[in-house]
Amino acid sequence: MIDRKKKCITIIHMIVLGTCMHFVLELLPSGPIAVFLGNIFPVNETSWEHMKMIWYPFLIAGTIYSIREKDRGYFAAFVVSGAVAMQLQLGLFSIYQSFTGTSILVIDIIIYFGTMLFCILLAYDFADKGWTHRVFPLWIVLAVLITAGIIYLTYCPGKGYVFLDNEGFM
Numbered sequence: 001m002i003d004r005k006k007k008c009i010t011i012i013h014m015i016v017l018g019t020c021m022h023f024v025l026e027l028l029p030s031g032p033i034a035v036f037l038g039n040i041f042p043v044n045e046t047s048w049e050h051m052k053m054i055w056y057p058f059l060i061a062g063t064i065y066s067i068r069e070k071d072r073g074y075f076a077a078f079v080v081s082g083a084v085a086m087q088l089q090l091g092l093f094s095i096y097q098s099f100t101g102t103s104i105l106v107i108d109i110i111i112y113f114g115t116m117l118f119c120i121l122l123a124y125d126f127a128d129k130g131w132t133h134r135v136f137p138l139w140i141v142l143a144v145l146i147t148a149g150i151i152y153l154t155y156c157p158g159k160g161y162v163f164l165d166n167e168g169f170m
Contacts, residue, residue, distance in 0.1 A: 002069070007124060014061055015116050018053040039151045045103075045165040047093045048153060051086045054116065055150060058082025058123070059143060065127075076139040077126035083146060085119035090162055097161075 002010075024041040028034045040056055042049035062078025065071070092111045097103060126132055132139075157163040 002065075002124060002127075007121075010061060010065075011117060011120050014057040014120060015113060017060070018057045018112070018116060021053045021056065022050075039154055043154060046157070047090060047097075047162040048157065050112075051090070052150060053112070054085045054089060054119075055082050055146060057116075058085065058119070059147070061120075062123070062143075071127070071133075072136050072139075073129075073132035074123075074127050075143075076132035076136070077123045077129075079139050079143045079146075080126060080132075081119045081123035083142070084122065085115050086146075088119065089115045094161060 021041050025034055025037060025043060028037065040052060042052050058078045058081060062075040062082070065074035065078065089111060092115065093103075093108070096107055096111070100107075153163075
């Protein structure tokens with residue numbers, strides 16, 4: 001069981017890490033390193049690319065907690081919660097953007113922070129459940145599949161709404 005102080009520190013770290021991820025590629029010169037890092041950091045302003053700002057902090061936190069606490073349930077809890085967070089954020093973005101016809105930065109930020117906060121707390125709740133300790137290889141496979149999907153869709157984006165940026169480009 002993680003105390004409230006550690007939870008608050010983790011929430012702050014994950015949100016700050018995810019937010020900082022947004023700007024990494026803008027700070028680097030183009031080249032092979034930037035191409036590789038495009039697998040981890042958003043490469044454009046599409047809703048889909050921003051899922052990297054959710055997924056990787058959850059993956060890192062789950063791995064760190066599992067090792068530090070010697071409890072594999074944290075890995076499963078953060079992987080599942082990261083997947084939920086990505087779906088929740090995509091859904092909320094799609095709903096409000098379908099009404100406004102555009103992306104509004106303040107709303108984007110509120111949705112991002114709210115989604116992260118809710119799903120981090122969800123991960124802690126999941127970690128206390130017994131199902132996260134079962135079939136550990138399944139959670140590793142799920143994490144690999146999600147990561148592979150993110151990388152694949154970086155190079156081969158789909159044609160849907162979530163793959164368009166504010167100007168309608170992919």
